[in-house]
Amino acid sequence: xxxxxxxxxxxxxxxxxxxxxxxxxxxxxxxxxEPAFQRGDILFLWNRETYVDVGDIVVYNAPQRSIxxxxxxxxxxxxxxxxxxSKKSKTLETSKKTQYLxxxxxxxxxxxxxxxxxxxxxxxxxxxIIGNVKGYIPKVGYIxxxxxxxxxxxxxxxxxxxxxxxxxxx
Amino acid sequence: xxxxxxxxxxxxxxxTTGVFIVMILVSILTIANPPILNNQIRxxxxxxxxxxxxxxxxxxxxxxxxENAKFKFDMVADFxxxxxxxxxxxxxxxxxxxxxxDSNNNDNENADKIVxxxxxxxxxxxxxxxxxxxxxKYSLWDxxxxxxxxxxxxxxxxxxxxHLGPLTFGTIDLNQTIxxxxxxx
Numbered sequence: 122x123x124x125x126x127x128x129x130x131x132x133x134x135x136x137x138x139x140x141x142x143x144x145x146x147x148x149x150x151x152x153x154x155e156p157a158f159q160r161g162d163i164l165f166l167w168n169r170e171t172y173v174d175v176g177d178i179v180v181y182n183a184p185q186r187s188i189x190x191x192x193x194x195x196x197x198x199x200x201x202x203x204x205x206x207s208k209k210s211k212t213l214e215t216s217k218k219t220q221y222l223x224x225x226x227x228x229x230x231x232x233x234x235x236x237x238x239x240x241x242x243x244x245x246x247x248x249x250i251i252g253n254v255k256g257y258i259p260k261v262g263y264i265x266x267x268x269x270x271x272x273x274x275x276x277x278x279x280x281x282x283x284x285x286x287x288x289x290x291x
Numbered sequence: 292x293x294x295x296x297x298x299x300x301x302x303x304x305x306x307t308t309g310v311f312i313v314m315i316l317v318s319i320l321t322i323a324n325p326p327i328l329n330n331q332i333r334x335x336x337x338x339x340x341x342x343x344x345x346x347x348x349x350x351x352x353x354x355x356x357x358e359n360a361k362f363k364f365d366m367v368a369d370f371x372x373x374x375x376x377x378x379x380x381x382x383x384x385x386x387x388x389x390x391x392x393d394s395n396n397n398d399n400e401n402a403d404k405i406v407x408x409x410x411x412x413x414x415x416x417x418x419x420x421x422x423x424x425x426x427x428k429y430s431l432w433d434x435x436x437x438x439x440x441x442x443x444x445x446x447x448x449x450x451x452x453x454h455l456g457p458l459t460f461g462t463i464d465l466n467q468t469i470x471x472x473x474x475x476x
Contacts, residue, residue, distance in 0.1 A: 156380060156413055157452050175386050175404040176448040176460060193382075195406040198434040218401075221434060227382065227411065232429070234347060242350060243434075256318060256457040258310055285295040 142168035142252035147180050147189055148262035153226030154178070154191055161263030164191065166252025172199060172220045173246060178254040179224065181244055183236045189251055192233055196223035198243070220246035317377060317456035325459060326373045332447060334385075334465040336364035339431075341438055341474050350432040358438040360471060362407055362427040364445075370418040373451050373461075381418070382450040384409035385465070387443040389433055404446075405431045438471040445469075 136145040149162045157178070158164070166180060173179055175197050180189045198221045221243035225232040234242065244250065267274045339360040344351050351357035370381050385408040391401055407427040412418055431438075445465040450458060 156411065157382065174448075174460075175406055176382075176384055176450055178450075178458070195429065197404045199401045199403075200434060225406075227409075231348075234350075254458060256314070257453075258314060258455055261310060282296070285299075288294065 140167050140169070140252065142166045144180075144189065144251055147191065147252070148265050149191055150188055150266065151190075151226075153228050154193070155228045157227055158191060158257065159259070161260050161266055163258045163262040164254045165256040167255045168250070168252040170253060173197070173222065173250065173253050179222070180251045180254065181224070181249045182251060183233075184238050184241065186236070190224075190233075190236065191254065192224040192226045192229075194222050195225045195232060196243075197221070222246055222250070314456060317453070321377070321453065321457050321459065326375060326451060326461075328370070328449065328461060328463060329372050330369050332463055332465060333367040334364065334445060334447070334467060335366075336362050336445060336467055336469060339469060339471060341471055343474055344430070344432070349430055351436070355436060357432045357436045358471075358474060360431040360438055362431070364408075364425050364427075365423045366425060367421045368419075368447070370412055370420070370449070373449065374415050374418060377453040377456060378415070378451055379454045380411055380413035380452045382409065382411055382452060383420075384448050384450075385427075386446055386448060387431060388446055389438075389441055389443045403433050405429075405433065407431050439473050440471065442468055442470050 133145075137143055139145075145166050147164045147166060149158045149160055149164065152160060164180070173194055175194050177194050178191060179194055180191050183190050199218055200221060201216050201218050203216050222245075223232055223234070223243055237244070268278065269275075339362045341358050341360045343356050344359045345353050345356040349357060349359045351359075364385070366385070368383070370383065373381050384406050386404050386406045388402040388404050391403065407429050408425065409428065410420070412420075445467045447463045447465055449461050449463075451460075452458060
């Protein structure tokens, strides 16, 4: 059992390094991207592009919300901003390009401005985007939704594990 | 002989392996034979209407109003080329690329891009689109507050959503450039 857990953890962290995304696989939790993605679909993320494009589907952590949100990019701006002098940077560059994004769920009437919180008009590509959706498997992730949202399913699963442990012979 | 846990473990590992193998095969097939839109798209937009907005719904605040633009356009497009056995839907969107003031306009990455209209095609028998006087679904505002005098180019993007596997993206130039007019009072 320990083997399974450690190897799963190692694969997960390895994927995170390859894709440069802290969470390379994501389960869709809301219906806001229907019909493209439904609840329980598993998404494969990639996070190595410097900039994402309009039309791309990205996953971000909204401020004040703990769950990742999967939505489509509808505005993109690359803005050149001066680097503040207080930071001692070794490079000679005095300005830095930052990409700002506005997102929207396909199934939502309008964009995500209300999700960002008051006074925040854009997402920062570097700081807030966890990954860009590259591919997906439908429905398989629904089991995690069952475990997290349905307490009876959770208890039933624990009970089944406990009973099988009692009766196993190794 | 075999415990319940072992059986469950074997079953889940077979399912996972199977799904991943199918996923990899489908990805190879899609990448080896990417769908391309061959036919020309006909697109014509009327002159946009620019107005000054000062609410958050239009990217602005009371203190910092922003110029917003709305459009009316005609479009004829046929997305049948993009459909194959693994297509769940085609998400088509029209966006405007606004030229930046800084001289290197060829740098596509730095142009501001704003989606003004989109449509989901999820019925394989209705991939042909022909409509006149379409109103832009989303108001256009830029990062910087001013629009008038700047030029914008129309582009069509599409995202093919499969039943399983990789997402495919594409862009087509709609061959129209407009200059944003002065604010309509």
